[in-house]
Amino acid sequence: MTNFFRLWRAVRPVRLAAFLLLLPLLWPRFGSAQPTAAGSLLTPGQFLGYPLGSRFTPHAQLLRYVEHVAQNAGGRMRVQPYGSTYEGRPLEVVQIGTPENLTRLDDIRRNNLRLAGLESGAVQGQQPAVVWLSYNIHGNEAVSSEAVMEVLYDLANPQNEPARQWLQNVVLLIDPCVNPDGHERYVQWYGRVRNQQPNASPYAWEHYEPWPGGRFNHYFFDLNRDWAWQTQQESKARLALYNQWLPQVHADFHEMSLDDPYYFSPAAKPFHEDITPWQRNFQNIIGDYNRRVFDKNNWLYFTRETYDLFYPSYGDTYPSFNGAIGMTYEQGGSGRAGVRVAKADGDTLTLRQRIDHHHAASLATIQAAADRRPELVREFEQYFTTARTKPRGPYKTFVLAGSGDPGQLRAFTQYLDRQQIRYGYAPRRQRTSGFSYASGKNENVQIEAQDLVVSMYQPKSTLVKVLFEPQSRVEDSLTYDITAWALPYAFGLKAYALRDRLEADPKAAAKPAVTGPSAAETPYAYVARWSSLQDLRFLSRLLQQRVKVRVAQREFEAEGQKYQPGTLVITRTGNESLGPRFDQLVRAQADSAGVLVRAVQSGFSTTGADLGSGYVRYVSRPNVAVVAGEGVSPTAFGEVWHFFEQQIGYPVTVLGADYLRNVPLQKFDVLILPDGDYADIYSEKSLENLKAWVRGGGKLIALEGAASFLANKKDFLLRTKPTDTTAAKRASPYRLLRRYADAERAPIDDRVQGSVYRVQLDNSHPLAFGYGSTYFALVRDTLNYRFLSKGGWNVGVLKRDAYAAGFAGRDARRKLTDTFVLGSQEMGRGQVVYLADNPLFRGFWQGGKLLFGNALFFVGQ
DSSP, X not given: OHHHHHHHHHTTTSOHHHHHHHHHXXXXXXXXXXXXXXXXXXXXXXXXXXXXXXXXXXXXXXXHHHHHHHXXXXXXXXXXEEEEOTTOOEEEEEEEOOHHHHHTHHHHHHHHHHHTTSSOSOOOSOOOEEEEEEEOSXXXXXXXXXXXXXXXXXXXXXXOHHHHHHTTTEEEEEESOSOHHHHHHHHHHHHHHSOSSOOOOTTSGGGOOOTTOSSSOTTOOOGGGOTTTOOSHHHHHHHHHHHHHOOSEEEEEEEEOTTOOEEXXXXXXXXOTTSOHHHHHHHHHHHHHHHHHHHXXXXXXXXXXXXXXXXXXXXXXXXXXXXXXXXXXXXXXXXXXXXXXXXXXXXXXXXXXXXXXHHHHHHHHHHHHHHTHHHHHHHHHHHHHHHHHSOOSSOOEEEEOTTSOHHHHHHHHHHHHHTTOOOEEOSSOEEEEEEETTTTEEEEEEEOTTOEEEESSSTTHHHHHHHHOSSOOOSOSOOSSOSOOOHHHHHTOOEEEXXXXXXXXXXOOOOOSEXXXXXXXXXXXXXXXXXXXXXXXXXXXXXXXXXXXXXXXXXXXXXXXXXXTTOEXXXXXXXXXXXXXXXXXXXXXXXXXXXXXXXXXOSXXXXXXXXXXXXXXXXXXXXXXXXXXXXXXXXXXXXXXXXXXXXXXXXXXXXXXXXXXXXXXXXXXXXXXXXXXXXXXXXXXXXXXXXXXXXXXXXXXXXXXXXXXXXXXXXXXXXXXXXXXHHHHHSOGGGGOXXXXXXXXXXXXXXXXXXXXXXXXXXXXXXXXXXXXEEEEEEOSOOOBOOOOTTEEEEEEEOTTOEEEEEEOHXXXXXXXXXXXXXXXXXXXXXXXXESSOTTGGGTOGGXXXXXXXXXXXXXX
């Protein structure tokens, strides 16, 4: 504004009207977001009022520039909103093509789906290749949202002849910021703490992001681990649009550690076996285009290291399993780099340099796709033709028991719908043989009418194989992420993999939300089985509507139906205050949650406790708190936070670790400690206060690292297993002789790469209500705990032969034998619940969420 007033003093003799006419031409020099004249295209620096790379651009300003470019691109660009973030920021892509192609854009999109066999009809006209570029999925890897502005300018610039030629062969979809909430968290923080002249010292404040950092979205989920699972609002919106297009090429732009150079394809091993030879080859082709540019500029880079193509939920693998050439690009820097930073080798890395690298890689990718358009389109069509007619793998049909929980099956089919995976229902009862996910063996299978059937003879069969395969083959155990994820394990559904093709009906018979002889009348009570997240959501909503709910502690039989422990019982007695609203509330919430509720006429049970028995106890409406802040894993906290707010809709109070000692815990019934390092959060005195609160009737739920923190401490029954010193003494001294080249690989003997293990459950305990005798857990750490001693309840343990799928090192498998996984102990009038394995991991392991709900509502009742 100082410059503005200087200008005003200089033009005071000029008439005001003349000044106002001149102002639009002069204003860009002082930071205006207005163009210099109608229809003129501004560079990012001209539009923003500062050189690109001199600071980070807020999200709103980024979108304003995107809109400016689209309006001044000569009919070659349009902006398509596709959703919003949890914090209300817009999500949008820029559609780019020749003016002629943009006028027939929907035809091009539908042609692409015809190539994939997802829409009927013949392809009309010449089909361009479709390329999708995603920027800034990790919010503090903010360079990509700076680089994308330069990319868009180049594609809109009428003087850029190469770009004009590329657009003859490609249609581009560019997402300038996949994670606006995380981006803004980082940019706003950096803008507050940076020096006026950015400080390159790596020890400066501006290079130390505070908890939780900008990497994650609002709920601290890593959106680049959510492509396949789509647990987050941003992911669901983005993938809905992505699956309407199914591009031939997808590139995802990231940053990595400060001292690394640049990474582009080809990817590292392990490759999933369903990455085709063509996809591998075209990664090399695009890598060659990038290599030429980087060599010409003498920029350092590496390929074929670190970033593999195995876990299916990344921005390179998920597109790959949907027929695309999926790639990750990584620039050294990330949130620590800021605008400029000194590296370990003495060089200074600037934001401008990082922009240049991502900008060059973006254009090289577009050029490669444009140059090789015929091959891309031809091989894309062949990919899906093979998928429909000659699906890979030994299994041709997957069957899921339709007699399972209707809410869980409904959630499962909704998931399949989002993935464009086709399914049907068994038309009749029949017998066959197949692999049982429950037993891990081949056995005789009884298929019932209305069982859910997923055939491999469909366009998305490669994705089906990857998501359903009981055991993923890992060509190299040194992989970047988890190694097991099969949907039947994740959803906790009874399922079989069959080698034969099985025909199915497209529709299932409708089932009412409320059943029973008195469903249309005024029943004595409503009874709801307890087996899934949907049942938990139902309970949460009832409690918040002040409906009094009971839970059966023991098995019972009523009106010809058997019910297991954990069954919800909602009696009219005790809910008189609701009057005629009682039935309406119960039925409406059952329908909304997708829960099957049975109306019963009497409180008498044929066997087991009657509905008025002391073994059918009231469920309290607890006041819940969760700890967040320095020392707590941001993602682990976010999983709990998202679970309460978005999955079950139950209120939770977030307590900061920095002021936790001042919180009167007696105001809360339940305190949740997510995974983290609690050594600095709980001093010896604070821990004594915590135990006093538990003894007074509080419930402490400790997950993963929090459980480990409590292990071996006074009054807590959780104990680690002793080291086998005798075996160590007997070991050969030659074990100490190891090759330096094997240093990276040696630790994997003690590592669990997200493997599925069969946990043995005591389902008579409230912590395991709703489960059978086993539960499939996604184990990601070498749990090494003794069974709880007298006074504790070993509800879930790993015994011998508990392994089901995924990679676990030799030493890890030994430790994961006869090991405590989950349980509880009484402490005074309160409870401590240990969840050494996290059932809420990344929000996608649906089969474990009921465990957490049991810990919250049932343990200690």
